[in-house]
Amino acid sequence: MSPTFYNTFQLHIEPILRTGFLLIIGYAVARLLSSALAKALIKHLTPQQAMLQKRFVFYFVMAIFIVAVFDQLGFHIGALLGAAGILTVAIGIASQTSMSNIISGVFMIGEKPFEVGHTIKINDLQGEVLSIDLLSVKMRTLDNTLVRIPNELLIKSAIINLSYFPIRRIDLKIGVAYKENLDQVKAVMMEVADKNLHCLIDPRPSFQILEFGDSSVNLQFSAWCSRPNYTELKTTLQNEIKKAFDEKGIELPFPSRSLFAGSGTNPLPIKIIAS
Amino acid sequence: MKKQEAAWWGTFKLEEQNARFWEIGPMLLGIERLAKEWRLASYSSEDLEKNTIKIAQEDCPDFPKDKLQFRRYVFHHTDPTIILTPTLADRSQVSRAETSFSIPPDEHITIYVSSPVWVRIETGSGILLDEIPSIRQSDTWHGPNTREGELCYSSRTFCRTNIEELPIRQHRVLTPVVIHNHHYTPLLIEQLSLPLSHLSIFADENGGLWTEEIVIKNELHNNHIVKQSKGAPHMAKNAILISKPRFPLKPMNFISLFYSLLTE
Numbered sequence: 001m002s003p004t005f006y007n008t009f010q011l012h013i014e015p016i017l018r019t020g021f022l023l024i025i026g027y028a029v030a031r032l033l034s035s036a037l038a039k040a041l042i043k044h045l046t047p048q049q050a051m052l053q054k055r056f057v058f059y060f061v062m063a064i065f066i067v068a069v070f071d072q073l074g075f076h077i078g079a080l081l082g083a084a085g086i087l088t089v090a091i092g093i094a095s096q097t098s099m100s101n102i103i104s105g106v107f108m109i110g111e112k113p114f115e116v117g118h119t120i121k122i123n124d125l126q127g128e129v130l131s132i133d134l135l136s137v138k139m140r141t142l143d144n145t146l147v148r149i150p151n152e153l154l155i156k157s158a159i160i161n162l163s164y165f166p167i168r169r170i171d172l173k174i175g176v177a178y179k180e181n182l183d184q185v186k187a188v189m190m191e192v193a194d195k196n197l198h199c200l201i202d203p204r205p206s207f208q209i210l211e212f213g214d215s216s217v218n219l220q221f222s223a224w225c226s227r228p229n230y231t232e233l234k235t236t237l238q239n240e241i242k243k244a245f246d247e248k249g250i251e252l253p254f255p256s257r258s259l260f261a262g263s264g265t266n267p268l269p270i271k272i273i274a275s
Numbered sequence: 276m277k278k279q280e281a282a283w284w285g286t287f288k289l290e291e292q293n294a295r296f297w298e299i300g301p302m303l304l305g306i307e308r309l310a311k312e313w314r315l316a317s318y319s320s321e322d323l324e325k326n327t328i329k330i331a332q333e334d335c336p337d338f339p340k341d342k343l344q345f346r347r348y349v350f351h352h353t354d355p356t357i358i359l360t361p362t363l364a365d366r367s368q369v370s371r372a373e374t375s376f377s378i379p380p381d382e383h384i385t386i387y388v389s390s391p392v393w394v395r396i397e398t399g400s401g402i403l404l405d406e407i408p409s410i411r412q413s414d415t416w417h418g419p420n421t422r423e424g425e426l427c428y429s430s431r432t433f434c435r436t437n438i439e440e441l442p443i444r445q446h447r448v449l450t451p452v453v454i455h456n457h458h459y460t461p462l463l464i465e466q467l468s469l470p471l472s473h474l475s476i477f478a479d480e481n482g483g484l485w486t487e488e489i490v491i492k493n494e495l496h497n498n499h500i501v502k503q504s505k506g507a508p509h510m511a512k513n514a515i516l517i518s519k520p521r522f523p524l525k526p527m528n529f530i531s532l533f534y535s536l537l538t539e
Contacts, residue, residue: 166426167416194413201415201429202369226414226426 026065104151175216177251300446356399
């Protein structure tokens with residue numbers, strides 16, 4: 001081996017190989033450590049916390065190795081950090097939307113209005129949260145499509161978290177005919193709720209008369225259930241109420257309109273104009 | 276208390292292509308063994324007063340076929356034995372008194388609250404096939420508000436105070452609850468929350484099923500002290516342990532858990 005080649009190798013190729021090796025090792029160590037930690041903590045943390053821990057460990061370990069790489073390449077770390085600060089400001093000004101999303105993301109993670117796995121509703125979108133990232137939240141809708149919502153939009157919008165509390169209330173709005181006995185209607189609905197195993201005994205279902213509508217007396221019947229049974233109870237309760245009303249002869253009226261000719265309940269005058 | 280029929284629980288041998296049927300109160304259970312699979316069929320009647328205990332090898336009870344629930348468990352080769360064990364529900368049970376009652380100051384009483392058994396079905400080699408409740412209970416919520424609390428099963432209880440009035444039912448487990456009122460005002464009892472997943476089951480010499488005794492002390496400033504006795508209650512004669520609790524509690528945890536066991 002000639003001395004020239006040896007010198008070239010020592011001066012240029014060796015540091016590159018060393019830094020490449022450090023980066024590969026760093027990546028492997030970061031992946032390994034973050035995954036191992038996530039696995040170890042999965043029983044004690046929520047999916048979101050586990051995901052955040054995993055990412056934090058990964059980026060922290062990678063940062064250490066990248067600093068080591070720059071050190072190997074002969075860069076002065078202090079000067080580099082100063083330059084990075086100036087660069088960050090420049091990039092920040094140039095990419096205001098992204099920065100806004102990142103800052104919104106940090107606030108979202110801190111505020112925790114929802115977590116990974118929760119079902120949320122934003123504007124007209126409803127779905128399960130798959131991930132909360134620095135720039136956006138990814139959500140799987142009920143018809144199995146992926147929606148990416150920028151964090152900036154989330155911060156400005158009203159978010160309805162359907163998974164936050166363990167029990168939920170179902171409000172059924174029902175109109176019954178004016179001729180019906182409302183005490184009997186209430187008793188029938190309470191009996192239906194009592195027999196439905198998914199309907200919670202406590203808090204008790206409630207019965208409310210909302211208004212005297214155009215074609216019916218409008219009622220609201222509210223029943224509580226555990227969160228996973230929400231859809232099933234909503235369907236079974238309405239089905240059972242309809243069946244019970246049919247059995248008891250309680251009428252669920254269609255919208256109807258009565259015409260009056262101006263003087264009480266006299267019939268409309270009819271005149272035959274052609275034979 | 277009168278002596279009941281032979282126990283429905285224990286270890287049973289089943290030849291291939293054979294079936295056995297159990298009537299456990301309102302529950303009907305059928306288990307069939309094939310060369311490579313176990314088949315289970317169960318049905319819970321709405322007649323909660325039904326108190327039959329019967330094991331049949333050939334006489335298949337009258338199963339309502341449209342309401343039966345079927346389950347299949349496939350193995351490389353099935354074990355010839357099957358083990359049935361009574362166990363308690365996987366959640367707490369809120370027992371609402373049919374008629375609420377008051378305990379005057381400085382009085383103490385023992386009331387008996389029953390809970391339906393669940394049937395735990397295991398193969399001889401200890402593989403759990405299923406746990407089936409003998410009756411399906413309604414859900415209810417027990418807690419200070421709709422944000423804090425726990426999801427429980429709901430039940431109604433007569434809160435009997437006389438042990439002689441208690442019927443022996445092998446599909447229900449009795450819990451003696453001793454309540455001391457150390458407060459200077461009467462204590463109104465409307466419902467009780469029983470932590471079933473932390474209780475064991477004991478069988479007495481008559482075939483009755485019992486859990487440990489629970490002692491509740493209503494102290495001044497409405498503090499409730501709750502304790503669980505160790506072992507079978509004294510009224511269960513020659514009782515033996517037949518089912519351990521799902522989640523045994525350390526004594527310190529027990530007190531903190533039942534802050535709301537008693538509802539006034």
